[in-house]
Amino acid sequence: MKLTVNGRAHDLASDPLRPLLHVLRDELDVTGPKAGCQQGSCGTCTILVDGEARRSCLTPLALVDGAEVTTIEGLGDATRLNALQAAFHQYYGAQCGFCTSGMIVAAHALLERNPAPTRHDIQTALAGHICRCTGYVKILDAIEAVARGETFTETNGDRQPGVEESVAKTGVSG
Ligand code: FES
Numbered sequence: 042m043k044l045t046v047n048g049r050a051h052d053l054a055s056d057p058l059r060p061l062l063h064v065l066r067d068e069l070d071v072t073g074p075k076a077g078c079q080q081g082s083c084g085t086c087t088i089l090v091d092g093e094a095r096r097s098c099l100t101p102l103a104l105v106d107g108a109e110v111t112t113i114e115g116l117g118d119a120t121r122l123n124a125l126q127a128a129f130h131q132y133y134g135a136q137c138g139f140c141t142s143g144m145i146v147a148a149h150a151l152l153e154r155n156p157a158p159t160r161h162d163i164q165t166a167l168a169g170h171i172c173r174c175t176g177y178v179k180i181l182d183a184i185e186a187v188a189r190g191e192t193f194t195e196t197n198g199d200r201q202p203g204v205e206e207s208v209a210k211t212g213v214s215g
């Protein structure tokens with residue numbers, strides 16, 4: 042099977058029924074998507090398949106043959122956060138960070154199809170994404186900030202004190 046992940050093409054001879062989550066993490070070393078419930082209930086494993094948010098724990102490899110997969114790593118990296126990653130950092134939308142990559146990927150998909158979502162739209166898009174730490178308010182604040190066009194200096198390569206720690210939490214590097 043053929044798969045493009047964050048712009049890199051892969052030929053895979055894996056079990057077609059293997060969940061994409063495990064292919065990404067264990068075979069391709071793409072560890073941004075987190076293995077939470079592995080039953081489709083928590084959202085930590087969310088990735089984009091041809092631009093649409095999907096739960097990779099419930100997506101067999103065979104269903105994404107030939108697809109373009111984007112994970113949190115494909116949205117930004119440690120030296121160039123995307124706006125959502127920077128907003129989560131600035132608005133304290135991440136604490137332990139385990140839910141964060143899935144939250145950001147889902148928010149990215151929302152903003153692609155609806156650049157001006159209401160708070161209710163954001164809540165609906167994140168339904169089923171579970172966070173044990175933040176109480177959700179700061180996550181919603183961060184996404185709203187991006188939606189209203191707030192700018193973040195970290196996105197232009199100007200790394201600020203403490204950003205390395207935040208990057209680790211947002212799942213960009215593992
Ligand atoms: S690990 Fe996929 S939804 Fe929880």
Ligand code: FES
Nearest residue numbers: 136137172173174
């Ligand atoms: S920041 Fe810890 S689970 Fe969300």
